[in-house]
Each structure stands twice: as structure tokens, then as C-alpha cells.
């Protein structure tokens with residue numbers, strides 16, 4: 110996410126004032142964003158690897174189909190025979206947990222299953238503000254389930270089916286509780302099909318001053334900006350970044366509108382004045398990054414480096430404004446690849462909407478930008494490289510819990526500085542970092558624990574980036590970029606927490622780095638930068 114406050118203001122010499130404004134603008138009204146709490150870096154990674162249900166991103170997907178989902182996975186509690194021939198009694202069926210215990214939002218996500226793929230079949234009529242939705246989640250039970258939850262804050266549902274049989278369900282706040290007719294055995298694959306015919310809605314969040322998710326500002330425009338919890342406003346979902354899944358979008362819209370979504374366009378047909386566009390993701394994706402856009406867009410495409418397909422969809426009135434920065438995307442990928450490793454996806458580009466939601470969001474393979482982001486050429490370039498860098502850090506490598514949001518924003522902000530270092534001959538990154546730290550020191554809390562309302566506070570971005578710069582000063586350039594490349598590669602298509610990153614940094618550098626991260630991420634006071 111980028112709020113557009115960013116760091117460009119350093120050039121105007123009013124950094125302190127602007128940072129205060131950013132911090133205020135990004136916080137929920139009346140919420141203390143001071144963070145606090147944890148002051149130590151855990152020593153053990155809690156990286157989730159989902160060995161039983163992870164879906165490879167190569168192979169079968171290249172032929173246009175999904176890779177097979179295992180019909181059963183090795184899970185604790187599954188009945189069967191042991192190697193000694195002893196019979197294990199079947200696990201007692203349970204009700205799936207209503208949350209995943211996220212340190213900031215414990216009720217987000219749900220226990221008892223792993224989502225494998227979502228199919229969002231949406232007929233969208235923006236003029237009538239009406240969506241006919243058929244949403245299917247394919248999942249694997251990780252426990253023997255009597256019932257389970259999805260997160261949902263959207264319009265009234267018409268029907269819920271599990272494995273083709275109508276299920277009992279009820280709603281309580283943002284929870285959708287489902288009771289299938291039959292127990293779902295641990296390790297079994299099941300599908301949940303939900304339908305509605307109504308208008309989706311945005312979802313309030315303490316972390317952003319306006320509702321997130323579905324945005325329908327005009328009769329000819331729909332788009333989606335979901336971070337952190339907007340996905341549940343338009344489809345029932347296991348709405349937590351730790352449960353990534355594949356997505357397929359089947360979007361039917363009236364002519365002459367275009368529908369876009371994450372991933373690759375795999376087909377489009379027009380019939381009776383309605384056009385259906387189908388998109389597929391090739392890599393698992395966090396729910397907050399799922400996006401669509403419906404409107405009149407000017408499509409631009411070009412071959413990118415390393416065979417990457419670059420395509421943008423831009424509101425016609427903004428093409429002239431947005432083109433200069435968007436044209437740099439290929440060069441940005443080329444510049445960042447030696448530092449971060451190969452670009453994680455085979456397709457990328459921007460959706461630029463003629464609507465102001467106050468920033469930009471790094472939706473996987475299709476970042477979305479408010480038109481206003483392009484009014485300043487300097488800001489435009491920074492925001493474009495920021496969202497592009499998130500494809501490595503945030504999208505391919507995804508946070509396992511929301512408290513560790515600095516792993517997204519600190520890295521993307523540091524990419525802005527790396528880009529400046531590459532392209533501005535007079536830019537002195539070391540001097541800039543010292544001045545930035547001095548400017549922000551009076552107002553920043555700990556970026557490693559910004560509080561539930563502080564996900565997008567400036568400390569997460571800028572002190573988060575300075576944490577990386579201190580790491581670089583400490584371990585040297587060679588080890589620093591090897592750390593970034595190893596981290597990006599090891600956790601590609603997966604999730605990670607701060608301890609996972611620290612472990613990579615210590616492994617590559619051979620140094621004990623707990624004190625560094627403890628001070629920079631969790632200390633109340635922003636440390637002084639010290640040379641290596």
C-alpha cells in the first residue's frame with residue numbers, strides 16, 4: 110500500500126511536517142497508534158509451509174489448467190493404520206476456529222481448513238449497482254470438521270452449498286458459520302459454493318480512514334482496494350494473508366466495458382451485449398491482493414525483461430499523465446532483479462482509475478493506482494517502483510501476520526531509495542538515510558509493532574526501510590543483497606514472519622543480529638545509524 114505521502118517531501122525540505130501529516134492521515138480516527146508491546150525478536154521462525162496443500166506454480170498451469178489437488182494429505186489426527194499395523198481411532202470432529210489468532214486481528218481468517226483456490230464468477234452491472242455472484246472455494250480440511258467459518262461482510266447470501274449439498278449457515282458480524290450435512294474428514298478436499306445477487310460493499314477498518322474493498326464510485330467504474338480486510342466485502346473468504354490460494358475470475362460485464370483482474374487473461378467471449386473475461390493466477394495469492402476492475406480502460410502492453418508480459422489498463426483521461434512513469438516499469442524490473450532476484454511473476458502491470466482512494470495498492474500482478482498518484486512526476490515514479498517492489502515483498506513473499514507489515518512496507522520503501530540511487534547521479538543514500546532518521550525520530554514509534562490502527566503509519570514505511578539500511582551498513586553490500594535474494598527465493602509463493610527474515614540475515618551474514626533488529630523494530634526510540 111502506498112498513501113502518496115511517501116518520502117518525496119524531503120525535496121521540499123518539510124519532512125517532519127509531512128511525516129506527521131502522513132501519520133495522522135493513515136491512522137484511524139481517535140486510535141492510539143503508538144504500538145508498544147513486544148520488544149524482542151523471536152528466535153524461532155513460525156513460517157507456514159503448508160506442505161500438504163501447497164500448489165506448484167509451474168507444470169500443469171502452463172497448459173491452462175490447475176495442478177491437481179491432493180485428495181488426501183498427511184495430517185495429524187487422520188484415522189488410519191500406523192506402520193506397526195495399529196489402528197488409530199478417527200479424530201473426534203470439531204468446530205473450526207473462528208479466527209487464526211493474528212496478534213492484531215485474532216478473528217480474521219478461520220481454522221480447520223486451508224483454502225486451495227477460489228473461483229469468482231461475477232456478472233457485474235455497474236449502472237444498476239448489481240452483482241450476480243457465484244463464489245466457490247476449494248479447500249482441504251486440516252481437522253475433522255462438523256462446521257467451519259468463512260469471513261464475510263458482503264450483501265445477503267442466497268445459498269450456501271458444501272460439496273454440492275445445501276448447507277445450514279448463519280451470519281454473526283463478519284463471520285459466516287457453515288454446517289455441512291456431512292462431517293468433513295481431516296485431509297479431505299471440499300468445496301463451498303455461495304451465491305448472492307446484490308451490491309457488494311466496502312468494509313470499515315481501523316487501519317485506513319475509509320472503507321476498503323469494493324469501490325463503485327460511478328455508474329461506469331468498479332475497482333477493488335482490499336488491504337487489509339476488504340476482500341470479505343465482496344466474497345466469502347478465509348481472509349488472512351497466511352492462507353494463500355489460487356484464483357480464477359469469470360467476469361461478465363455489459364459492453365463496452367472491460368473487466369480486468371489479477372493474473373492472465375485466458376479467454377473472452379461476447380454474447381447478447383455482455384462480455385465475459387476469464388483470468389487465472391499462476392501463483393497463490395493473499396486474499397487482500399485479489400482485485401478486479403470494471404470500466405472503460407485504455408490497454409497498453411509491451412514485452413518486459415526475461416519474457417515478462419507487461420500490460421496496463423488506464424482510464425482514458427489519464428493516459429498522458431500516467432504513461433511516463435508506467436513506461437519505466439520494464440527498466441525498474443531490470444534494475445531491481447540483480448538486487449532482489451528474478452521477478453516473481455510472469456505478468457505485471459498497473460490499473461489506473463479515474464477515482465481517488467488516496468493511494469495505490471500492490472494487487473498481485475496488477476497494482477491499482479488512484480489517478481492522483483500521477484499528478485506529480487516525482488511521486489508517480491516513487492509510487493510505481495514501490496508497488497512493483499511489493500511484487501517480491503508482500504505478494505510473492507507474504508506476511509504471516511499483520512503485525513509484521515514492515516516486511517512489506519519497509520522493503521518497498523527501501524526499493525524507492527534503491528531506485529533513486531540507481532537513477533539520480535547526485536543522490537547520496539547514506540546522507541539521505543541519516544537526515545531521514547533525524548527528521549522522523551521525534552514522531553516514530555516501533556515499526557515492528559505499530560498497533561492494529563497503525564499498519565500504514567510512516568514509521569512502518571520509513572523506519573522500516575531504515576532498518577534495512579542499518580542491516581546493509583552492518584553486513585556490507587554483498588551479504589545484504591544476498592540476504593534479500595535468499596529471502597525472496599526461499600519464501601516465494603509462501604508466507605513468513607519477522608523471525609524468518611532475521612534467521613536468513615543471520616545465516617547469510619554469520620552474525621548475531623538480534624540486538625540490531627530489536628532496537629530498530631521494537632525500540633521506542635529510533636536509533637542512530639552506525640557504519641559497518
Ligand SMILES: [Zn+2]
Nearest residue numbers: 110111518521
Ligand atoms: Zn506499500
